[in-house]
Amino acid sequence: MEKGQKKGVWEYFGYTATGQQVVVQRYDHDKNKLIFFREVPYATYFTEVKPGEWRYMQPDQPPMFVGGAGVLGYHMAQLVYPQEAQERALQGKVTVTIQLDTLGHVAGYRLTQRVGRSCDEEAMRVARAIPQTWVPARMGSHAVAVEYELPFNFSMKKR
The missing domain is CATH 3.30.1150 (Fusion Protein Consisting Of Minor Coat Protein, Glycine Rich Linker, Tola, And A His Tag; Chain: A; Domain 2)
Structure with a gap:
C-alpha cells in the first residue's frame, strides 16, 4: 500500500466447496490488469x-x-x-x-x-x-x- 492505494501484484484468496483456501485472482494494481483468475463454474x-x-x-x-x-x-x-x-x-x-x-x-x-x-x-x-x-x-x-x-x-x- 502506498498513500492508501494498492500497489503491485496482489493475490486474492477464496475457498473451494471442500473448504480449501485457494488463490482466486492475481491482480496487478499498477497496471490495472488481471493476471490470473480461477475458473468458475459454468x-x-x-x-x-x-x-x-x-x-x-x-x-x-x-x-x-x-x-x-x-x-x-x-x-x-x-x-x-x-x-x-x-x-x-x-x-x-x-x-x-x-x-x-x-x-x-x-x-x-x-x-x-x-x-x-x-x-x-x-x-x-x-x-x-x-x-x-x-x-x-x-x-x-x-x-x-x-x-x-x-x-x-x-x-x-x-x-
Missing part, C-alpha cells in the same frame, strides 16, 4: 455480442470484481434491514442488475426482482456503494458488456 450472462444485440452467453472470461467474490460479498453485506420492512415482516430476495461496460465500469443499475419499497431502496443503496473495481467480461481477445446480478436477501431471524 455461468451465462446477458452479453452484448454486437452493438445493440444482446444474448445469453458464457463468456471466455466472466466479469469479475477485483478481489473476488469474498470482497464483493463484504461490500454486499453492508445491507441494513429497514425497520419498516421488519415491522411489516417483509422478506425475500431483491436483485439489482448492473450493466458492466467493456471497460469494467458500471453503466447502469436496475431492480429486476423486488420485495417492497424500503428493501428495494436499501439494496439499490448498497449496490451503488460498491466500488467500481470490475474486470470486464471477455469473448476471445475482446471485452464485452454484460449484465451482472447482485442478489440481496432480506430474512427475519428466527427466535
